[in-house]
Amino acid sequence: MAPGLVISAPASGIGKTTLTLALARAYRDRGLRVQCFKSGPDYIDPAFHAAATGRASVNIDSWAMDRAAIEHLVSRDANADLVLAEGSMGLFDGVAARGVSGTGATADIAEMLGWPVLLVIDPSGQAQTAAAIAAGLRDFRAGVHLAGVVLNRVASRRHEDLVRQALADTGIAVFGALTRHAEINVPKRHLGLVQAEEQAQIGGLIAEAARLVSEHVDLDAVLRAASARSSHTTAIGLNLTPPGQRIALARDAAFSFIYPHMQEAWRAAGAEIVTFSPLADEGPDASADVCWLPGGYPELHAGRLAANTGFRKRLRAFAETRPVHGECGGYMVMGAALTCAGGARHEMLGLLGLEASFAERRMHLGYRLAELAVPMPGHQAGARLRGHEFHYSTIIAQPDPPLATVRDAMGTVVAETGSRRAQATGTFFHLIAEDR
Structure with missing residues (x-):
C-alpha cells in the first residue's frame, strides 16, 4: 500500500488543514497521486482535500467505525503514491469512553494504520517549550510514531533557530518553518471553513499555499518519512443499509x-x-x-x-x-x-x-x-x-x-x-x- 503520513498538531487552529492542502498540491504538482483522508467527523475538510488532489477524500473514525470498515475505506489508496490523513483537534484528543475501535482520536488512526505523524507546531510566545510539547506528544503513546515537525507562525529567524536547536536536542526532525507573514488563511464560518465549492478562488489559495510550503519545507525529507502500512484490506465494508432503492x-x-x-x-x-x-x-x-x-x-x-x-x-x-x-x-x-x-x-x-x-x-x-x-x-x-x-x-x-x-x-x-x-x-x- 502507499506510504502515508498523519498530519496532526497539539490543538485545533494550528494549521493542519492548510499544511495538508499545501503538501497535497505540492506533491501533485510533482506528478504524484495523493490520497487524503480526514480523521473524525467533518464534512468540510474533505472537500478541500479533493480540490487539492483531484481525488475524493473520505472520513475515517475510530469511535463510530470498526477496524474492518476503516481498512475498507483506506483501501482506496491502492493506486496512490502518497497518503495524507488530516487529524482533528489535538493528536490524542478524543472522547473519554471508547467507541467501536477507539475514542475518535487522531492517534487511534496513526497507530491502527501504522502511518507516522507529521506534527504542526505553533511556537508563538515560546521557544524551547515548543520542543518540550513535541517531545511530550512523541512519548505519550508507544504505538504512535512521530516522523517530525513543521513549525508554523515563527516570528523571526532567531526565533526559528531557538526552536530548531531545542528540537534537535530532543532528536526530533524539523522539516521546515513558515513565518507568520507567510500564512495562508481560508475563510471560516460558524461550523468551520467555508465550503470549497463556495470559493471560486480556492484553487489559487491552495496553489499559493503549495508554493510557500515548497519554498520553506523539505518536501523530499517529508516524503522519505512517510511509511507504508501493512495491508489488512478486507472485503467487508461499512454496515450501512440504503434508505431505499x-x-x-x-x-x-x-x-x-x-x-x-x-x-x-x-x-x-x-x-x-x-x-x-x-x-x-x-x-x-x-x-x-x-x-x-x-x-x-x-x-x-x-x-x-x-x-x-x-x-x-x-x-x-x-x-x-x-x-x-x-x-x-x-x-x-x-x-x-x-x-x-x-x-x-x-x-x-x-x-x-x-x-x-x-x-x-x-x-x-x-x-x-x-x-x-x-x-x-x-x-x-x-x-x-x-x-x-x-x-x-x-x-x-x-x-x-x-x-x-x-x-x-x-x-x-x-x-x-x-x-x-x-x-x-x-x-x-x-x-x-x-x-x-
Whole structure:
C-alpha cells in the first residue's frame, strides 16, 4: 500500500488543514497521486482535500467505525503514491469512553494504520517549550510514531533557530518553518471553513499555499518519512443499509453535509441516488422511493427556501406516499419554522412540528449513539446508529413523538431525540455507521 503520513498538531487552529492542502498540491504538482483522508467527523475538510488532489477524500473514525470498515475505506489508496490523513483537534484528543475501535482520536488512526505523524507546531510566545510539547506528544503513546515537525507562525529567524536547536536536542526532525507573514488563511464560518465549492478562488489559495510550503519545507525529507502500512484490506465494508432503492438526495449549498462513504455504501448495496436542488426550486424525483435531506446551511438560505413554492409543493406531495428523512439542517427544514440569526422567522415544510432558532446560539457538539424507538428509512425499530451532532440552533418546539433514545459518548441521554410523524422522520445527528 502507499506510504502515508498523519498530519496532526497539539490543538485545533494550528494549521493542519492548510499544511495538508499545501503538501497535497505540492506533491501533485510533482506528478504524484495523493490520497487524503480526514480523521473524525467533518464534512468540510474533505472537500478541500479533493480540490487539492483531484481525488475524493473520505472520513475515517475510530469511535463510530470498526477496524474492518476503516481498512475498507483506506483501501482506496491502492493506486496512490502518497497518503495524507488530516487529524482533528489535538493528536490524542478524543472522547473519554471508547467507541467501536477507539475514542475518535487522531492517534487511534496513526497507530491502527501504522502511518507516522507529521506534527504542526505553533511556537508563538515560546521557544524551547515548543520542543518540550513535541517531545511530550512523541512519548505519550508507544504505538504512535512521530516522523517530525513543521513549525508554523515563527516570528523571526532567531526565533526559528531557538526552536530548531531545542528540537534537535530532543532528536526530533524539523522539516521546515513558515513565518507568520507567510500564512495562508481560508475563510471560516460558524461550523468551520467555508465550503470549497463556495470559493471560486480556492484553487489559487491552495496553489499559493503549495508554493510557500515548497519554498520553506523539505518536501523530499517529508516524503522519505512517510511509511507504508501493512495491508489488512478486507472485503467487508461499512454496515450501512440504503434508505431505499432509488434515493432522491437534496444537494446544493443549503444541503451539502453527507459523507462520501455513505453514498458509496448505498451504491455498493445496489441503490441509485438522484440529486435535486431545493434552492433551485426543484423537488424530489417522482420515480424515487425515498427522499433524504442532509444537513448543511439552510439557516443561511431560509428565506429563499420558504419562498420556493415548487420545492415545497413537490416535497409535500412526495411525503404523502413515501418516506422523507432529514438530518440536522434537513430536519429543521422539514419542521414548522426556522428562525435565522437575525431573528426573522421563516415557514418551513411542516412535515414535522419541529421549530428551531439560530437567534440564540447554543452549540451542540459530540458523538451520538441512537437507539431507534420507531423505524426510519433503512433501519428498523431497535437499530443502534452511530453519528455526531454539530449545530448552533435552539429547539423552540419538538412536539412529535421521539424517533430515538439518543445518548452522547459517555452514555448520557440528550434532549435532541429526533422525531417522527407519519412517514416523515428527522434527527439532529448525522449518521456515520450502524452499530454492529
